[in-house]
Amino acid sequence: MAMTIEGGGGGTLSAIYQSAKKLLLKARDGIERVERLESSTSNGGLDSPELSFAVKKDISQIQSLCAEMDRLWRSIASKPQRDLWKRKVEQVAEEAESLKESLDRYFARNQRRMKEAQERAELLGRANGESSHVLRIFDEEAQAMQSVQNSKRMLEDSLSTGSAILTKYSEQRERLKRAQRKALDVLNTVGLSNSVLRLIERRNRVDTWIKYFGMGVTIVILYFFISWRG
Template sequence: MEALYHQTNRLVQGTQQCFEKLEKADDINSDAIEREIQARINSITSNCERLEILLYKEPLNRRTNGKLRIDQLKYDRVHLQAALDTFRNRKYQRLQEEREREALLNLQFQPNNCKETSILMDHSQKHHSSLQNANRGVDDLLLSGAGILENLRDQRMTMKGAHRRLYDIANTLGLSNTTMRLIERRAYQDQFILFGGMVFTLIVIGLIVVYCT
């Protein structure tokens, strides 16, 4: 176990030195160094797994110290892998920016094509006109509905006045209680008809407003 631990520790140190070479290398040579670093990291991972198996064969008084050393190697491996991934991401972004810059420099501009640059103003104008007409129609419906409600309110007041006058006339003429109850029942039913018409009108106006907008 000790020999494998020292071998893995040397791998960690050698991988760290490879990163110094990687920072100084150009794009052509960096690929080979990246592959070498990845191979070293894979070896470190494999050795850590073997060390964890061998740890259980050690005496109990040495397992705690051995576990700490293996955890340190695993931490170093994670750190090395993260550093390699970060370098690859930076390299990819740099290459992508260079390709985009090269493509922009090589781009040849041509005179504008009237068919390609023309804007479909007619369609936009028609759409705008349709919206204006719809809004105008909704406003007209709202005004019409308000007029209908006002008429219904006036009719209700008229019916109340007529009922009151009929009641007074009936008292004056001395009509029977049965006749009075019939008149009151008819007036009560007329109120339901009135309120029902008002509610129906409001529902129709609300549906028109919802579907038109």
């Protein structure tokens, strides 16, 4: 059953889940391509920092969507539906974490290869004056990998900040709900007290009228009685 609970960006829980699943497929395909390129690199192929960066961006976006879905499923009133969505979101988050670990291992292997290649180039440079060109090529590749690592850290920081904001937003919304309920309780109590006061005032006025009417009747009876005896 599609959920109509909306997130901060206006998307429903189901729509966000579908977007996350599509990104998972895309990221998984990207990881496979990266690993194929890595295999061909060892046989003279070329590495692709742009591809690995794009995969890292997709994984970070999936984790951001998981943070949004984690906030939304907690608002579902039905416990069976809430438990179902909890399992779905946890499964997506686990798959995204697995892809992230695979990509991190790739980055580590690539950095190690770059370091080894640079060391080989330095050895060749001492024996061959043409090694400066080779070193320049590896320096450019090292700078590209460093740029990817810097972008990775920036994305992770942005994800942490976004998750913290979503958590604070959820907490503030719960506090506002509790304050609203307390305010309604106070208003209901005040309304009941005013009704009781008005009822007491009406009862006092009626008693006063009855008292004065009784006094008037008594005076009239005494007057007729005294007149009759006289």
